[in-house]
Amino acid sequence: MASREPRGRPVLRRVTQITALSPHVAAAAVAETPAKTPAADPDALKAYQRVQNGSDVRGIALDTNPDEPVTLTPAMMYFLGAAFAEWLSAKRDQPIGSLRVSIGRDPRLSSPLMAASIATGLTSAGVSVARFGPCTTPAMFMSCILPEHKYDGAIMITASHLPVNRNGAKFYTCEGGLDKADIGALVKRAAELATEAGQLPADRFNDHAFVVTAALQASDELVQWVEFLPVYATYLRELMKAAIAHPDNRDAPLTGFKIVVNPGNGGGAFIADQVLGPLGADVSASIHLEPDGSFPNHTPNPEDKKAVAATTKAVLAAGADLGIMLDTDVDRSGVVDAAGNGINRNRYIALMSAITLRENPGETIVTDSCTSNGLATFITQLGGKHFRFKKGYKNIINKGIELNDSGVPCPLMMETSGHGAMRENYFLDDGAYGALKIVIEMVRRRLQGEPDISDLLKDLRDPVEAMEIRVAIKASDARAEGDKVTAAFKEWVDAGCAGASHWQLEKENYEGWRLRVTEEGDKEGWILLRPSLHDPDIVLNVESEHKGGMRTILEHILEFFKEHPEFEVSTAKVEEYVAAR
Numbered sequence: 001m002a003s004r005e006p007r008g009r010p011v012l013r014r015v016t017q018i019t020a021l022s023p024h025v026a027a028a029a030v031a032e033t034p035a036k037t038p039a040a041d042p043d044a045l046k047a048y049q050r051v052q053n054g055s056d057v058r059g060i061a062l063d064t065n066p067d068e069p070v071t072l073t074p075a076m077m078y079f080l081g082a083a084f085a086e087w088l089s090a091k092r093d094q095p096i097g098s099l100r101v102s103i104g105r106d107p108r109l110s111s112p113l114m115a116a117s118i119a120t121g122l123t124s125a126g127v128s129v130a131r132f133g134p135c136t137t138p139a140m141f142m143s144c145i146l147p148e149h150k151y152d153g154a155i156m157i158t159a160s161h162l163p164v165n166r167n168g169a170k171f172y173t174c175e176g177g178l179d180k181a182d183i184g185a186l187v188k189r190a191a192e193l194a195t196e197a198g199q200l201p202a203d204r205f206n207d208h209a210f211v212v213t214a215a216l217q218a219s220d221e222l223v224q225w226v227e228f229l230p231v232y233a234t235y236l237r238e239l240m241k242a243a244i245a246h247p248d249n250r251d252a253p254l255t256g257f258k259i260v261v262n263p264g265n266g267g268g269a270f271i272a273d274q275v276l277g278p279l280g281a282d283v284s285a286s287i288h289l290e291p292d293g294s295f296p297n298h299t300p301n302p303e304d305k306k307a308v309a310a311t312t313k314a315v316l317a318a319g320a321d322l323g324i325m326l327d328t329d330v331d332r333s334g335v336v337d338a339a340g341n342g343i344n345r346n347r348y349i350a351l352m353s354a355i356t357l358r359e360n361p362g363e364t365i366v367t368d369s370c371t372s373n374g375l376a377t378f379i380t381q382l383g384g385k386h387f388r389f390k391k392g393y394k395n396i397i398n399k400g401i402e403l404n405d406s407g408v409p410c411p412l413m414m415e416t417s418g419h420g421a422m423r424e425n426y427f428l429d430d431g432a433y434g435a436l437k438i439v440i441e442m443v444r445r446r447l448q449g450e451p452d453i454s455d456l457l458k459d460l461r462d463p464v465e466a467m468e469i470r471v472a473i474k475a476s477d478a479r480a481e482g483d484k485v486t487a488a489f490k491e492w493v494d495a496g497c498a499g500a501s502h503w504q505l506e507k508e509n510y511e512g513w514r515l516r517v518t519e520e521g522d523k524e525g526w527i528l529l530r531p532s533l534h535d536p537d538i539v540l541n542v543e544s545e546h547k548g549g550m551r552t553i554l555e556h557i558l559e560f561f562k563e564h565p566e567f568e569v570s571t572a573k574v575e576e577y578v579a580a581r
């Protein structure tokens, strides 16, 4: 692919393309030098900012639910592509025309159009684009790393496990995923470019006409279709062969193992077909391999009860050694052991910690804020240190990087959601890598005559009760209301939680407030109250070591909300839970 344009803003080229649609921009196009980009139209800015979801882009892409109007359109993807071209050029200090960006997508119904639109945004700016078609999030990052590919940037079109009408994008360079601040800059710039082009998100008809026209006028020469997944699968196979180093069967070290893969009709079937199968595993009992963006079987999410039940059933029916559950874009995973026990959330972190701490004794494991007390004890008993930080995969990854940089070795950062990153794997949020680490451990144990992987969890204490429940925020400024509730909760705690002397604030709190609750002698429980990262909710994570403990804790929480009728929230779900018990 040849690079074309000199470095610079892609305004004239884009403006020429959309002349027919935006007359006022056509006038600007005849100017010799492009005028300074105008500030973003306030409504456009709001619309673009609304689709920022922390360190990715997410929105409603399909008009399938009257209560959920579309918030992410193909034209918005186009301008996000154009904005990424500029961002990447500045980041890499490279002319736009020399940049190469790869684009992959998940099997969602809206993904092909979204991928085409963002590709057009990039090519209209002069970037060379490699389209991969169906791919996974970790593979997209690896396309910036693997020799002979090494793209300057990569974009994955996905909304992970979210409902069918959602979509979004994740952006990468060889340094990893873009941060919240980078995405903030990207959405702002996209809003400015859209304003400049007179392409305001509210106008849906114009939106579609714009994208079609732009696509028709875009240069095909800047787009190549590349089959990257087989390259990535080869990389993963070689990695496994080297890690297992089977004394008698180096090339097919999984011979004799039966593994069920359940990608939930997302993008992870290649783990069965192109990675585990060719290494000798019998993957014939795998389920839901067919990519299907309507997710007909269950949500592709290792936390989903139906996903666990389906995988367990398949493992037990086939007498398999292991089941692997993947989310849609394969940045999260969970497993099922040979006895059919689902290993996700705290148990998955415990399993990964046991493996990682054997390889990196005494080091620190970073987790999200709602991990169980049992997990903390488990990590400590293994000789490791536990750093319980915040929610959000990017938050824990950045904390892990920061700790390593400051001389605190940290090999694993994991969330209960199944997001996990390892120092040995580019600090990449990678569900495939985690699951493959477990396969490697399973083989190692058999070769050494050690018991099955589930033996690693025998000392993990599971809570008797555990759940997450949400208090919906009805106020228009949900973030501000969430902060007010959190501040009032702290005051309530400081004032003795209305007489609950057995409620104690944890020493380290990085988001919201986590309280240790001691009841019934030495039986413990805890509650974490925090504003959701992205949704208009106050999230309550609760665990108890005795039956009925969660109800008592939540009853007390309801008292807190009763004392604060000024908050615009709905505690209906908590009330329902308490009333039902």
Ligand SMILES: O=P(O)(O)OC[C@H]1O[C@H](O)[C@H](O)[C@@H](O)[C@@H]1O
Binding pocket: 391, 392, 393, 394, 415, 417, 419, 531, 532, 533, 534, 535, 539
């Ligand atoms: O704050 P919440 O609403 O619970 O959402 C928290 C979750 O948000 C996203 O889905 C991130 O990908 C996860 O890493 C994070 O755990």
